[in-house]
Amino acid sequence: MKPNKLKAIVCGATFGQFYLASLKILQDHFEVVGLLSRGSDRSKKCAKQYGVPLLTSIKEIPDTxxxxxxxxRSGVMGxxxxxxxxxxxxxxxxxxxEHPVHHKDLAACLRAAQKNKVLFRTGDLYIHLPEVRRFITCCRSLSKQQKPIYIEAAYASQVSYPLLHILSEALTTTRPWSLDQVSKTKGPFQVLTGVIGGVPLILRVHNEVxxxxxxxxxxxxxxxxxGFEGGSLSLTDTHGPVVWNPRMHVPEDVGTMKELSEAEASFLTANSVEILGKHTPLSYREILTKQWPAAIGVDLLEIKEGIVTGTKFQTKSQNELLISKQWQDITNMLGYPSMVPNSVHQPLSVSTILEAGEEKSQAELLYER
Known part of the structure; x- marks a missing residue:
């Protein structure tokens, strides 16, 4: 059995910084004994910041x-x-x-892990984010009452693997799975249609890089x-909020406006929009420095549990293979992302639209009379 505190290394200093931040949070569970990188200025600064040795060769990795x-980046990503x-x-x-990993490479890694009696897992922080978990929990609850009848999703192609991971946990099944059409028009988005778990699926993909x-x-x-017969559940952004929109329905037996205003049907008195849970908007600084490392920590603790207890995670491994195959299907149908080398960061402050957002429409003014 392995000791309670595991010795860990991080390979890669770019996104690896988030893993180092997570391991620092979990210092009662892990001891970071090295950052493996090519020795760039970034990696040197990173190793110094976290107080860990910088390793520039596999030969330097401690035996412990x-x-x-x-x-x-995995092989499929070059x-x-x-x-x-x-x-x-x-x-x-x-x-x-870190995801994504081609399903053939994933299978090879799982075989190598089994051969050498160790564990291999893919990491996906998005699936552990609080609002994503809320969306999954709410979808599971709704699915016990009504079957999903459609799925619409918009996302960037760089995070298509997590999208499929989210759907795999939100739905009772992701089979049957098929893609039947892709629309490639002008603009940054492409549209895919298909079926997942027997539910019609529309994907709007930002496929540029x-x-x-x-x-x-x-x-x-x-x-x-x-979508369900009773309304639609939406994850408005990866970081929330999660919103429920009951389906509007005008009762057939209501003949006058007076009858409508006095109708006691509970669905008429429900709010047309409900934000689920206690959502608190976070700055991107908080998301990147606190929420993401915390989400990575869930994967780290899960694999630690497997190492200590000898759990093989066979079901999770099979699910990872399925997600990877579905991700590859989408990637193949979309083709290579369009190149946009001249993209520049042009931030907009919310203060520039706050005044416009407060301006009342004519209908609002009439409603308030």
Whole structure:
């Protein structure tokens, strides 16, 4: 059995910083013994900030390492992440690799893990974010009462794997699965149609990338709406809020406006929009420095539990393979993202629209009379 406090390394200093921040939060569970990187200025600053040794070669990895967090682009994304994961697994080190991973590479890593009696898991912080969890919980609750009848989702292609992960947990099943049409028109979005878990699916995908800054310039992360006979449940953004919109219905037996105003039907007195849970808007600084590291911590604690208890996570592994295959299906149908190398960051302060947002329409003024 492994000791209670595991020795861990982080591979990659870009997104790896979020893993280092998470491991710092969980310092009672993990001891970070190295940052594996090529020795860039960023990695040197990162290693210094977290007080960990900077490793520039696999040979420098201590023999005592229990867990490696591989936070590099996988093979399918043109990086060395999968190759490194396989090397670490062969050395008898447990691996948590950041998504996405091609389903064939994922299968190879799972085989290597089984052969060397270690664990391999993919990491996905988005599935653990508070508002995403709220959306999943609410969808499961609604599904016990009514079946979903449609799904609409808008997202950036860079986060398509997490989208499928969210749907896999929100729905009772993701089979049957099929994609039947893609619409490629002018503009930043492409539209895919298909079926997931027997439910009609429409995907609106921002399929562009700035080759000089591929992690930025996304028009959105995730917006998902699942419709039921009684209304629609929406994750308005990856960080919330989650909104319930009851379906509008005018009773057939109501003949006059007076009867409508006095009708006692409960669905007429329900709010037309309900924000579910106690949603508190957060700044992007709070999201990136606090919420994301905390979400990564869930994956870290889960794989630690598996290491300590010997849990194999076979069901989770099968689900990861299915999600990866579905992600590959979407990627193949969409094709390569359009290149937009001239994208620049042009922030807008909310103060510029606050006054406009307070301006009352003519209908509001009449309503208030």
């Amino acid at each position: 390492v229990d867990l490696a967090c591989v936070v590099l 990086g060395e992440g999968t190759k490194l994961s396989l090397t670490l697994l062969e050395k008898g080190i447990h691996v948590l690799q 700035n080759p000089n800054d591929p992690d930025n310039h996304l028009h959105l992360l995730h917006r998902i709406t699942i």
